[in-house]
Amino acid sequence: MLDRREELTPMLAQYVEVAERYDDAVVLFRVGDFYKAFCEAADEVARVCELTRIEREDSTGTYTACGIPVDNAPKYLKRLLDAEYRVAVADQVEDPEEASGLVERAVTQVLTPGTVVEEELLAEGSNTYVACVATADGGSDDSAAEAGGDGARDGPTYGVAHVDVSTGECAVTAGDAAAVDEELARIDPAELLGGPGVDPGVVDGADCMVTERDAGKFAPDAAGAVLDRYADPDRFDAAERVAAGALLSYAEYTQGDDGPLEYVRRVRRYDPRRSLRLDATALRGLELFENHVGSGRTLFDTLDETRSALGRRRLRAWLRRPLVDREAIEARHDAVAAFAERTLVREDVREALSAAYDLERLAGRVSRGRANARDLRSLHDTLAAVPAVREALAGVDALADVRADLDPLDDLRELIDAAVAEDPPQEITDGGVIRAGYDDELDEIRTTAREGREWIAELEERERERTGIDTLEVGYTQVHGYYIEVTNGQLDKVPDDYTRRQTLKNSERFYTPELKRREDEILGADERADALEYELFVDLREGVAVESDRIGALADAVARVDALAALATAAVERDYVRPEVGADVDEIRLKRSRHPVVEETAAEFVPNDAALPRGTVALITGPNMSGKSTYMRQVALAVVLAQAGSFVPADAARLPVVDRVFTRVGASDDIAGGESTFMREMRELTDVLHDATADSLVVLDEVGRGTSTTDGRAIARAAVEFLHDETGATTLFATHYHGLTDLADEYDRVVNRHFAAAERDGEVTFLHRVREGAASSSYGVEVAELAGVPDPVVARAHDLVAADREGGGGDGAESPPDPAGTDDGEAAGGDGQRTLAEVATNGHDRGDGERDGDKDAGPPAVRDDAVADLLADLRDLPLAETTPLEALNRLHDLQRRAAEAGDGDRDDTDDDATLDGGRP
Numbered sequence: 020m021l022d023r024r025e026e027l028t029p030m031l032a033q034y035v036e037v038a039e040r041y042d043d044a045v046v047l048f049r050v051g052d053f054y055k056a057f058c059e060a061a062d063e064v065a066r067v068c069e070l071t072r073i074e075r076e077d078s079t080g081t082y083t084a085c086g087i088p089v090d091n092a093p094k095y096l097k098r099l100l101d102a103e104y105r106v107a108v109a110d111q112v113e114d115p116e117e118a119s120g121l122v123e124r125a126v127t128q129v130l131t132p133g134t135v136v137e138e139e140l141l142a143e144g145s146n147t148y149v150a151c152v153a154t155a156d157g158g159s160d161d162s163a164a165e166a167g168g169d170g171a172r173d174g175p176t177y178g179v180a181h182v183d184v185s186t187g188e189c190a191v192t193a194g195d196a197a198a199v200d201e202e203l204a205r206i207d208p209a210e211l212l213g214g215p216g217v218d219p220g221v222v223d224g225a226d227c228m229v230t231e232r233d234a235g236k237f238a239p240d241a242a243g244a245v246l247d248r249y250a251d252p253d254r255f256d257a258a259e260r261v262a263a264g265a266l267l268s269y270a271e272y273t274q275g276d277d278g279p280l281e282y283v284r285r286v287r288r289y290d291p292r293r294s295l296r297l298d299a300t301a302l303r304g305l306e307l308f309e310n311h312v313g314s315g316r317t318l319f320d321t322l323d324e325t326r327s328a329l330g331r332r333r334l335r336a337w338l339r340r341p342l343v344d345r346e347a348i349e350a351r352h353d354a355v356a357a358f359a360e361r362t363l364v365r366e367d368v369r370e371a372l373s374a375a376y377d378l379e380r381l382a383g384r385v386s387r388g389r390a391n392a393r394d395l396r397s398l399h400d401t402l403a404a405v406p407a408v409r410e411a412l413a414g415v416d417a418l419a420d421v422r423a424d425l426d427p428l429d430d431l432r433e434l435i436d437a438a439v440a441e442d443p444p445q446e447i448t449d450g451g452v453i454r455a456g457y458d459d460e461l462d463e464i465r466t467t468a469r470e471g472r473e474w475i476a477e478l479e480e481r482e483r484e485r486t487g488i489d490t491l492e493v494g495y496t497q498v499h500g501y502y503i504e505v506t507n508g509q510l511d512k513v514p515d516d517y518t519r520r521q522t523l524k525n526s527e528r529f530y531t532p533e534l535k536r537r538e539d540e541i542l543g544a545d546e547r548a549d550a551l552e553y554e555l556f557v558d559l560r561e562g563v564a565v566e567s568d569r570i571g572a573l574a575d576a577v578a579r580v581d582a583l584a585a586l587a588t589a590a591v592e593r594d595y596v597r598p599e600v601g602a603d604v605d606e607i608r609l610k611r612s613r614h615p616v617v618e619e620t621a622a623e624f625v626p627n628d629a630a631l632p633r634g635t636v637a638l639i640t641g642p643n644m645s646g647k648s649t650y651m652r653q654v655a656l657a658v659v660l661a662q663a664g665s666f667v668p669a670d671a672a673r674l675p676v677v678d679r680v681f682t683r684v685g686a687s688d689d690i691a692g693g694e695s696t697f698m699r700e701m702r703e704l705t706d707v708l709h710d711a712t713a714d715s716l717v718v719l720d721e722v723g724r725g726t727s728t729t730d731g732r733a734i735a736r737a738a739v740e741f742l743h744d745e746t747g748a749t750t751l752f753a754t755h756y757h758g759l760t761d762l763a764d765e766y767d768r769v770v771n772r773h774f775a776a777a778e779r780d781g782e783v784t785f786l787h788r789v790r791e792g793a794a795s796s797s798y799g800v801e802v803a804e805l806a807g808v809p810d811p812v813v814a815r816a817h818d819l820v821a822a823d824r825e826g827g828g829g830d831g832a833e834s835p836p837d838p839a840g841t842d843d844g845e846a847a848g849g850d851g852q853r854t855l856a857e858v859a860t861n862g863h864d865r866g867d868g869e870r871d872g873d874k875d876a877g878p879p880a881v882r883d884d885a886v887a888d889l890l891a892d893l894r895d896l897p898l899a900e901t902t903p904l905e906a907l908n909r910l911h912d913l914q915r916r917a918a919e920a921g922d923g924d925r926d927d928t929d930d931d932a933t934l935d936g937g938r939p
């Protein structure tokens with residue numbers, strides 16, 4: 020098309036010119052009721068949006084066009100954004116009626132995945148961020164960047180900035196490549212700008228669209244000048260300045276390059292170390308916001324009892340960045356406790372908040388000049404809900420601070436209420452927006468129009484009387500205006516002052532000079548009223564925009580109240596307990612803790628205790644599927660929840676304040692990223708071993724399983740030793756390398772815990788109960804059988820395992836496991852080895868003569884576990900809620916299980932001593 024530029028029609032020439040300027044975007048031209056794309060852009064739009072592509076022909080030749088209907092635009096724009104297109108929307112910027120020739124068009128907005136502000140394109144309860152990573156020198160030379168941020172490892176310091184263009188929230192920090200990676204995982208941007216000089220590895224890992232910008236935007240002077248419009252650049256490090264400045268310049272560009280975004284009221288500088296650090300692996304491994312299978316529930320879903328979009332975003336932010344300041348954590352717990360203890364307060368507050376609209380986004384639209392009258396009514400309705408929240412909170416000391424911040428902005432509410440009609444139309448140009456009584460001039464114009472209409476309404480009656488034409492009618496059409504209609508039979512009675520306007524088949528239509536005058540008056544008044552209403556509305560909107568700081572402060576308080584009330588609701592409804600996090604707490608101690616998400620879906624969740632003095636490395640063994648991962652995650656989640664300000668799912672909890680939670684759990688194959696599972700696993704392990712401190716909590720699941728047994732076992736052992744000796748981090752380490760469990764004999768702070776399985780009626784049952792000591796078997800083959808692996812394969816696997824054990828191969832040969840952690844050599848049997856077959860047939864008579872009447876022939880580990888479970892079930896029996904018949908049934912069941920477990924010469928009663936220090 021460029022080669023035909025001279026011949027193009029004026030509009031196409033205009034399109035080509037804009038498309039050249041916005042060459043990284045699909046340009047859409049507003050033409051009538053459509054946003055139109057032409058030529059190649061039309062092909063793309065038609066393909067992505069599944070719209071019809073039209074071949075057009077004019078004097079200059081043929082070209083394609085594709086139109087998105089304006090009324091349905093969000094749906095199609097979303098498709099384009101999801102397909103990672105940028106879309107430049109060019110609107111008419113002059114009144115078509117006043118234009119001589121072609122209407123002037125200009126790009127008023129560039130829509131990109133990270134900068135959309137359209138309500139329909141934004142997720143309601145989460146932020147949409149665009150982030151930017153940059154070096155201090157903007158890539159101009161390779162000199163070392165100015166120090167700042169974390170700088171723990173060698174390498175340049177990067178600035179990382181992010182902004183939510185819909186709410187104006189903007190923040191910046193600095194750190195090395197690893198810190199940037201971690202920050203990006205927490206920010207979870209929808210779009211990322213990578214400055215020149217930034218190591219490609221730093222931005223490539225981000226799971227979002229990466230946008231390139233002209234290098235000049237990252238030049239320190241240029242970026243500094245942009246930042247200066249928002250904040251004092253001297254408050255920031257060099258790298259932060261470049262990142263924030265370049266980012267804000269991009270944000271301005273997407274909003275039509277119309278100068279500074281006034282609703283970005285501040286650029287917050289933060290230090291990620293002032294919150295509990297959760298890197299991408301931890302966020303993923305603990306399934307805070309994302310479920311591995313992509314469909315199940317997450318921690319956030321489970322806790323989300325918020326009532327407003329503001330609260331929902333705040334709760335997300337709290338979980339993403341839990342606190343590390345003990346006082347702040349306790350203050351949040353105090354507030355949650357206050358809500359939890361007061362059902363009425365909580366319910367009143369939540370009900371009032373249900374009426375709250377998204378104050379932050381409303382304020383953003385007001386400042387951008389995009390709010391319509393309905394938005395201002397929504398703002399009014401939200402302000403109107405505040406007094407009820409304040410009233411509910413009155414007299415609750417722990418909530419006094421947040422209550423004080425809930426300024427209901429009465430002046431603003433009254434102003435909006437007085438000015439804006441109660442149920443205004445969508446458009447602000449068509450009138451009906453401003454209330455009567457708000458503006459004298461408007462009222463006067465409206466009176467004129469009303470009086471005119473009344474005069475016309477009475478005209479029919481008057482004219483019938485005056486002319487004697489009893490069928491005379493007065494009417495109105497859009498095209499001809501007001502008329503007096505007389506049927507043909509009565510035309511002889513028409514008076515002289517009637518002028519013919521229109522002839523119909525059976526009648527004639529007339530007007531009189533007075534009717535014409537009144538009509539002009541009414542139409543003129545309507546037009547003036549609409550224009551004046553628009554003016555008044557825009558003035559009002561600007562007046563409200565001036566108050567955006569106060570609205571922002573109120574939005575912050577509303578978000579806090581909602582998030583606190585949500586945490587309290589979750590705590591009450593799901594039976595969570597307030598954790599103790601005092602300065603003297605130097606251990607993780609949980610009584611009957613549960614996994615907050617799994618307990619929601621499991622038919623019957625088995626609670627477990629945990630007692631881990633700081634610096635303990637707990638080796639967790641047990642069969643596949645026995646609950647190791649769930650247990651480790653629930654301990655980590657208790658810590659995260661507590662530091663986020665939440666109560667935790669347990670009967671009692673004492674938790675230290677940790678600086679970071681590291682996890683390496685579950686499968687995280689990175690096929691798309693081109694790394695093998697093992698490589699990825701080792702990378703994650705590297706991060707842990709490098710960065711964990713004595714204040715960290717480390718959760719490692721089956722480290723080393725991705726390679727040969729010998730190598731894997733060696734790596735696992737070395738990692739445990741390092742964590743114990745060098746790092747001192749409190750660690751939960753699940754492993755199938757049973758040989759590792761003898762580390763507990765060598766190291767003070769290494770302890771063994773295990774999960775047991777019971778075998779009943781020929782089937783393996785998982786008890787999901789944690790116990791002291793190491794486990795005896797993996798039950799891998801049994802799990803394979805449960806999963807439906809064909810019988811011959813299962814049988815062959817059993818044989819191979821047995822042969823392997825007898826032959827002394829495999830992990831089991833390294834050293835005999837201590838089955839129940841009882842240190843009782845006898846208990847493990849003559850040679851300390853038990854075949855899987857022995858374990859699998861323990862205490863169960865197959866009727867094939869295998870068990871020759873010796874009830875104690877089975878391995879003590881399984882028997883002990885069965886007895887311990889019996890005791891635990893007995894202890895947990897809710898007597899108060901059990902009917903006599905149920906009790907009898909339960910007793911019968913317990914008796915049966917006692918018989919199965921055997922009544923051997925047991926003297927150990929401390930199986931369940933994990934938390935209680937040996938008390939039964």
Ligand SMILES: Nc1ncnc2c1ncn2[C@@H]1O[C@H](COP(=O)(O)OP(=O)(O)OP(=O)(O)O)[C@@H](O)[C@H]1O
Pocket residue numbers: 617621623624625626627641642643644645646647648649650787788
């Ligand atoms: N305490 C519990 N109460 C009830 N169900 C549980 C409990 N713990 C785990 N489960 C259920 O048991 C199953 C296996 O749990 P998990 O993945 O934690 O086992 P695992 O020992 O880590 O297995 P593997 O070694 O194969 O990774 C899960 O489906 C989980 O929902």
